[in-house]
Amino acid sequence: MENNQKQPFMEFPSVESRVIAGILFFTGTLIMLAWAAINEPARMTEFTERFNGRSIETGAILFENNCATCHGQEGYGIAGRAPALNNPFLLNYSFFGEYDRQITALTDQIAAVDSEKEPEKKAELESQLAVVEAQRQELYETLRYDYSEQWTALDAQLTALDSRIQEELDIPASLLAVQVQQRNDEISALDAQLLPVTERITAAQGAGQTPDPADVQQQTDLQAQIDAKKAELSPFSTLNDERVPLQAKVVRYATLKDAHAQVQALRLQIADLESQLAALPEEDAGRADIETQLDNLQTQLSTQEKARDDALKAMVEAKDIIDFDPEADSRMTQLKWNGTLEDLIYTTLISGRPVSAAYWPSPMVAWAQDAGGPLRRDQVQNLTDYVLNWSRDFTLQDVRRINQLAVIPSASAGPTVEGVCPKADTDNASCKIDDVVTQISAITNADSTAGQQAYSQNGCAGCHYSGSAIAPAPQGVFTRAEQHAQEKPDLYPDARHYLVQSILLPNSDSAYGFTAGAMPQTFGKTLDLQTLGNIIAYLESQDQ
Secondary structure (H helix, E strand, O other), rough: OOOOOOOHHHHHOOHHHHHHHHHHHHHHHHHHHHHHHHHHHHHHHHHHHHHHHHHOOOOOOHHHHHHHHHHOOOOOOOOOOOOOOOOOOOOOOOOOHHHHHHHHHHHHHHOOOOOOOOOHHHHHHHHHHHHHHHHHHHHHHHHHHOOHHHHHHHHHHHHHHHHHHHHHHHHHHHHHHHHHHHHHHHHHHHHHHHHHHHHHHHHHHHHOOOOOHHHHHHHHHHHHHHHHHHHHHHHHHHHHHHHHHHHHHHHHHHHHHHHHHHHHHHHHHHHHHHHHHHHHHOOOOOHHHHHHHHHHHHHHHHHHHHHHHHHHHHHHHHHOOOOOOOOOOHHHHHOOOOOHHHHHHHHHHOOOEHHHHHOOOOOOOOEHHOOOOOOOOOHHHHHHHHHHOOOOOOHHHHHOOOOOOOOOOOOOOOOOOOOOOOOOOOOOOOOOHHHHHHHOOOOOOOOHHHHHHHHHHHHHHHHHHOOOOOOOOOOOOOHHHHHHHHHOOOOOOOOOHHHHHHHHOOOOOOOOOOOOOOOOOOHHHHHHHHHHHHHHHHOOOOOO
């Protein structure tokens, strides 16, 4: 019999099956969420690294196209043109940080030890301190005085040149200067013979007479001999001109190398004698002899250290090397910059450093479009990231590649400016804001357009821009100044007082939401009254 009963379109699973499926789905969802939560930090780290990597790559291209012609392909600077950016002082690297921490810790421990109760412990700590101090000194002197690798390369270059001289001229290189002098003397002798002959010919021609044919022939013969001698001299002179400065340079390097080696040798002798002296009892008769030897060696050491410093100075003056002091202040300290390193680089790129025209052939220009340059803000950040990417533990080889260091700012550098408050950076009380405001108010030709230009040239636009996390934007600054004057009338009689004080004494009252210390305190020195008046006129136009 045929079964005509219709089958259902879809048979629903049982309740138990649906419960199990729901549990599995819920569990799977939890596992996926947990996996995402666990891996989120790693994922974000990877994303950040890739983002920063792309920024650095872009910055490298921008640097090569825009900066390398002044700062060098790898940022080590170009002598006499622009300083190295790839250097430990800009990037806040300390060669001695770990040693100094150990020295401080050991010094504190020694001070805390009772020498009467724990003499052995104190002696042990003092011994450890001496070792660390010696290691620090060795590193300092290596960075300061060790140019042995450079001497080796130069000496090899001189040896190769001497071989070339022997091969091409068939004389020892040591005789080259003598040969050049002899040939020059021969040419001078011929010139002396030629002079009276030439004078007779010239006199005859001046008198309208025909020169003596014998004189003419002699002049021709002498000139031919002189020309032949000069042609003969040429290869000798060319090689001598190459050898003389190279040999002098090798000698300067060798002088420093030998002096440094002598200092090290004397230190070893002194250390050995000091060990012998420490091992002898106080009453031992041999102590006097050792002490005398030590005095003599210390005298020799002082003499040799001076000779080493003189040798280093001679190399610096000859421009063989830069004057690299590994204990010099960081660039941030030199500039009295209280912000971050990234902010320093970023803001310098934005607005440039017009004052650098006092130190270099051309000033550091503004690079950001809103400061008159060609780059967008994101490109400026790319460049900043690229420069920061050079941060590392600098080695001796890194240091020796630096061709030019930055110039330390000084009051004597650059054009003379009659600052409105020349001592404001060190003595706030010397800057009378009321007097400055009165003088500015008396200016009849304050120019807001010139003020905007001065605002950019002095680096203000590098920090003060819309959306900045470093400093308040210029837009609406006059309106905010009026609000400050209303809130603090005893401190700011009017908005102009607030603006002037904010520029000349920036740490006296920081803007809400921003940290004091990031703004330079030297504008009292660098701004004259007219320039400050122009900037105030520009800021007073920002009332929206």
